[in-house]
Amino acid sequence: MTRVLVVDDQFLIRAGLVGLLNAAPGVEVVGEAEDGEEAVRLAAETRPEVILMDIRMPGTNGIRATERILAEAADPPPRILVLTTFDLDEYVYGALRAGASGFLLKDxxxxxxxxxxxxxxxxxxxxAPSVTRRLIEAFARQAASGAGGEPAPDLAALTSREVEVLKLIARGLSNLEIADRLYISEATVKTHLNRTMTKLGLDSRAQAVVVAYETGLVTPGG
Structure with missing residues (x-):
């Protein structure tokens, strides 16, 4: 049973999501929040496995809520799926950078x-890795060169194989595709990715993709 927390400031959208999820086999909605503050509180109380997070909310928005939830979460942390109206949305990029696992269009x-x-x-x-990669490409350059914000992690701690895997993840390849490309097992790919994320202090695969672009390991369109 996948435990889900639904966060959206619009009642009708939130109610629709809750109804859809509750009707699905293998899914249990453990809470619903109308803003980021309530999302942070309920995430700590209900320990969901997945959070559907609206990105543009008054007060504490989805980016800040994502940061706080992941910073305060017990292990394993929840997977956060951002809900947005626009696929090329700077707010969504910020949420992926903060550790969200991916995003989904509201329609x-x-x-x-x-x-x-x-x-x-x-x-x-x-x-939807191809769409996520397009979003990251659109904003990674300006985020890497802009003032303020967190500096990109140093990749020097990674082994050459970990760097190779990170490059292919940033290109949108699945673990199975990476395994075929490098002639290693899928389990070994997962091990390299987990070690990479631990060394770089990352919470999600999406965050690893962001880091690959912001450090210049891969370049948009390259």
Whole structure:
């Protein structure tokens, strides 16, 4: 049973998501929040595995809520799936940078929503990796060169194989595709990714993709 917390400041959207999820087999909605502050509190109280997070909310927005939830979460942390109206959204980029696992457009159909919840709940690859990569490419350059914000991590701690895996993840390849490309097992790919994330202090695969672009390991369109 996948435990889900739903966060959206619009009642009708929130109620629709809750109704859809509660009707799906293998999913349990453990709470619903109308703003970021309530999301942080309920995440600590209910310990969901997946959080559907609205990104643009008054007060504490989805980016700040994501940062706080992941910073305060017990292990394993929840997977946060950002809900947005626009696929090229600077706010979504900020949430991915903060550790969200992926994002989903609000006009996606029920099947896509449930597939996304299942994917991130199972710790799978980014949902819609090609779209996520396009978003990251659109904003990574300006974030890396802009003033303020957190500096990108140093990749010197990574082994050459870990760097190779990180490059391929940033290109949108799945673990299985990376395993085939490097002639190693899928389990070994997961091990390299987990070690990379631990060394760099990352919370999600999406965050690893952001780091690969912001450090210049890969370049947009390259």
């Amino acid at each position: 996606s159909g029920p099947e896509r929503l449930l597939a996304a919840v299942a994917a991130v709940g199972g710790g799978d690859a980014l949902f």
